[in-house]
Amino acid sequence: MNVYADFQSRLAAMLEKRVAAGELLRDLDLDRFVVEPPRDAAHGDLSTNAAMVYAREIKLAGSTPRAFAESLSADLAREPDVLKIEVAGPGFINIVLKPEVYQQVLRTILVEGERYGAGPRSKSGPVNVEYVSANPTGPMHVGHARGAVFGDALANLLQFSGRDAVREYYINDAGAQVDVLARSAFLRYREALGEDVGPIPDGLYPGDYLKAVGETMAREFGPALREKPEPQWLPLARKRATDAMMAMIRDDLAALHIEHEVFASERELTGADGGVDRVREAIEALRAKGFVYEGRLPPPKGAPSDDWEDREQTLFRSTEFGDDVDRPLIKSDGGYTYFAGDIAYHKTKIDRGFLTLVDVWGADHGGYVKRMQAAVAALSDNRARLDIRLCQLVRLMRGGEPVKMSKRSGDFVTLREVVDEVGADAVRFIMLMRKNDAPLDFDLAKVIEQSQDNPVFYVQYAHARVRSVLRQGQAAFPDFDLAPSAFAGADLALLTDDGERDLMRALAQYPRTVLQAAEAHEPHRVAFFAHELATRFHAHWNRGKDLRSLRFVNENNGKLSYARLSLVTAVGLVLASALSILGVSAPEEMR
């Protein structure tokens, strides 16, 4: 039940009738107006700009927005659930609803439970959400966490809003750096065989996490590989090292409650190990459409680069789709560029039937957005839409001081360390409280603080407080059935206090918030909603300190207590629902 969407369609019907009656132009775009909660509660429960957005059409029909608003209000006033209506300013229509509407909202929440606000199954088809996609060359560090949490919450949000969402991870296991990884693992293999390898040379990965790979290889091969030439052991070491790294990364992600359904290997797409060369197929598909050619690029402008070599190469005509220059697909050594592999990967998404694609990248990849969108447009003949969400950097702090992250390898802070220290809930919620394209300070000291400075705690506490109140209510009235569905018999008309109304208004906005957050691909809106609802709940709870009569549980008034406990239950259900979209737990108590 979405009050705003409900009135939106009723108004649309009224406008259509006027069009049919010849009062307005024929092809009126009925999506242009909105019905929204006014910023100022004094303006009522609903507000619409319908009379103003069609000002031009209204003028043509010989009226004014204000007069048109008056006339629309007359129609709206006849709606059974409208209590009061008035035209304000240049033509806003403000609607005050009968209390029964909010009582109905409450009943809906109690019946639907955590499904309240969830969208009906969408007809827009499945969404593909690709996120994390970190190189399999070591453990995840905190920088990866933001995109990981963002992508995961976005997928949750899309699913809640009715889309099918598939979570994918693209494994960058084809480039030179995985060869470096393999050599690093081979060194650890020799070490595991008892050889003194000394300090790890520059250019190899020094992390201890490769020791286990070396030991596994020593057990598997014994000394057999040691004297072989590199071309013989490299593929073996690469396979074992990348497999081990992916297992480690999946473990790190699991600690954040993140699980992908599809892992796509770049190396597999290139056909390097004998499979079909999907990259070549993708390039040929683009060539067939006329978007691939052999040509030369102008040298980069600005800072002159020493190693610029003018040469003819295979180029994708991304400028056709708004990119600045065309982009190379084949490197000078004959291998595919990263971009070429990514094109092939995105082609598999399109081939699998996805027309809505979301990629979550670090902000340092911002320069690749246009070419990737160009490739998706070219591959799908403009049918697929690729939204790329860039996540800004995370600055790790402790008590206001930046945590030093030396470039010296092995000295970075791993994701696992942070999760072990502050917990998955804190990491997830903080990362989601900020818009993804704004930088974020993550303070290790603050996020475990139990105070209102810490939004994780604040929101979880609101939920715990709900549960506590319900326990108190049960203690005071042992006969009460506090199962959500049992509240059908509660007399909700008893909920007349401003604070209670305020809470119900907030609850009524949840479906709208979720819908908008899903459409905008902005899970942080759900986090802000949860925080806002928590604020209202804490505020109302506190009024019960001054005025005993406002407390949820009144020992000498069972009917009233029961009605209020139904409201408390609804608040708890919606908080739990929002938290579950964010992937954060809703605790029973905070101790």
Added chain:
RNA sequence: GGCUCCGUAGCUCAGUUGGAUAGAGCAGCCGCCUUCUAAGCGGCAGGUCGCAGGUUCGAGUCCUGCCGGAGUCGCCA
């Protein structure tokens, strides 16, 4: 130099896809605990929404140009 993102209270950030008098939290000041967990709540004060134009009934939001910051700029991923 090109492109992308950002610029809102002293600080950290929201801002309902163009709506009404721009909102929270922190920090500051003033109040509220014989408690449904004060791990909280209320109040006061705080603003040329970077600057200048433009679009229209209406701009923090859209367009153009500047200023300032971050990222990025063929063969890294």
